[in-house]
Amino acid sequence: MDILACDTDDRLTELLKINDELNHIKDIDSLLDAILYETRRLTNADAGSIFLIENRMLNFSYVQNDTLKKRDPLNNKQIYSNFAIPINETSIAGYVALKGKTLKIDDVEYIDDNVPYSFNRSFDKISGYNTKSMMTIPLVTTRGHVIGVMQIINAKDDKGNPIAFQSSDERYLSFFAGSATSAIEKAKMTREMILRMIKMAELRDPKETGSHVNRVASYSIELFQKWAEKRNFTHKEIKNYRDILRIAAMLHDVGKVAISDIILKKPARLNEDEFKIMKTHAYQGAKLFKGNVSDLDALSYDIAYTHHERWDGKGYPRRLKGEDIPIAGRIVALADVYDALISARVYKPAWEESDVITVLEKESGNHFDPELVEIFLSIYDVIKAIRMKFPDLDFKIFTS
Ligand SMILES: [Fe+2]
Numbered sequence: 001m002d003i004l005a006c007d008t009d010d011r012l013t014e015l016l017k018i019n020d021e022l023n024h025i026k027d028i029d030s031l032l033d034a035i036l037y038e039t040r041r042l043t044n045a046d047a048g049s050i051f052l053i054e055n056r057m058l059n060f061s062y063v064q065n066d067t068l069k070k071r072d073p074l075n076n077k078q079i080y081s082n083f084a085i086p087i088n089e090t091s092i093a094g095y096v097a098l099k100g101k102t103l104k105i106d107d108v109e110y111i112d113d114n115v116p117y118s119f120n121r122s123f124d125k126i127s128g129y130n131t132k133s134m135m136t137i138p139l140v141t142t143r144g145h146v147i148g149v150m151q152i153i154n155a156k157d158d159k160g161n162p163i164a165f166q167s168s169d170e171r172y173l174s175f176f177a178g179s180a181t182s183a184i185e186k187a188k189m190t191r192e193m194i195l196r197m198i199k200m201a202e203l204r205d206p207k208e209t210g211s212h213v214n215r216v217a218s219y220s221i222e223l224f225q226k227w228a229e230k231r232n233f234t235h236k237e238i239k240n241y242r243d244i245l246r247i248a249a250m251l252h253d254v255g256k257v258a259i260s261d262i263i264l265k266k267p268a269r270l271n272e273d274e275f276k277i278m279k280t281h282a283y284q285g286a287k288l289f290k291g292n293v294s295d296l297d298a299l300s301y302d303i304a305y306t307h308h309e310r311w312d313g314k315g316y317p318r319r320l321k322g323e324d325i326p327i328a329g330r331i332v333a334l335a336d337v338y339d340a341l342i343s344a345r346v347y348k349p350a351w352e353e354s355d356v357i358t359v360l361e362k363e364s365g366n367h368f369d370p371e372l373v374e375i376f377l378s379i380y381d382v383i384k385a386i387r388m389k390f391p392d393l394d395f396k397i398f399t400s
């Protein structure tokens, strides 16, 4: 539906509905995805990206591009790109973050010589994309604090040709950007709370780093996406599940807070009794989410409880088998083992990629759900992009 074709009341109702939906999204990445999607729908824009400010830089945080998606539908690598630009007047995004004002550019070819910013062609060069019009909107909190910028690219006419954005777009977007910013602030707080919980587990078990859980969560949502598409889940069902899956997957090993340091930090192999205690982290984690207060609790419970079960029934703690193991547990089991093998840990270097893939293939139908192994290998370039986005900075010694 083209919202700009509706009358004012309809437009307002639609904006309020979107606002309400945004406020129900818990995960920051799912939220950025929804914000960009709705902004592009409001303005009929072909592409867009969001930059959030971190460490005084504009960090590229999310992207959507219909043209590039159409050219290569399986490619989801773009969203895992990792770069940051300084907040200064030389770039368009930097300028908008600095001034806190929306900037509408009808054609990036003809930017006035008198302005301090210029259009950076490098993305177009790499991707083969052709940017023409652009609108860059600051994300400003109610206290007047800029937390990032959103950039939408190439408004389209009826035939899909790029045209300039309309001035009326600017008006609606300034209203929409305000509510989007409050939703982003809330989701960022949720993410920070989760990362703090993970930090607590990391203090006990140094293997559970922020990078590891971010990678496991990202592999998991990509696996789920493909698995659900094969089953014709609706777009909405997939989005809702991805939203809570990312958070719940990040918390898979949080039960380790209940395990003694003597066991977690033992520099040698665990003996049988110690391993028995170690295994209780699955149940201990599940206990934290017992009570099913929300969908997120229920999913976190399932993942903590079942991420060490195996497809062949030889896992722990309950020796569940095959499809008796919830799908989220099967997904995280694969994501977690893959990441443990491919990453350097204090006690081992990273395994060779070909060896890790051999293990996955060998364990397909044994440790892992065979359908998930197949999906995993089919999206392997995305998996690699995720690894690049969340590198383990601490273990350079093993990766150089
Ligand atoms: Fe675990």
Ligand SMILES: [Fe+2]
Pocket: 208, 212, 216, 252, 253, 336
């Ligand atoms: Fe893990």
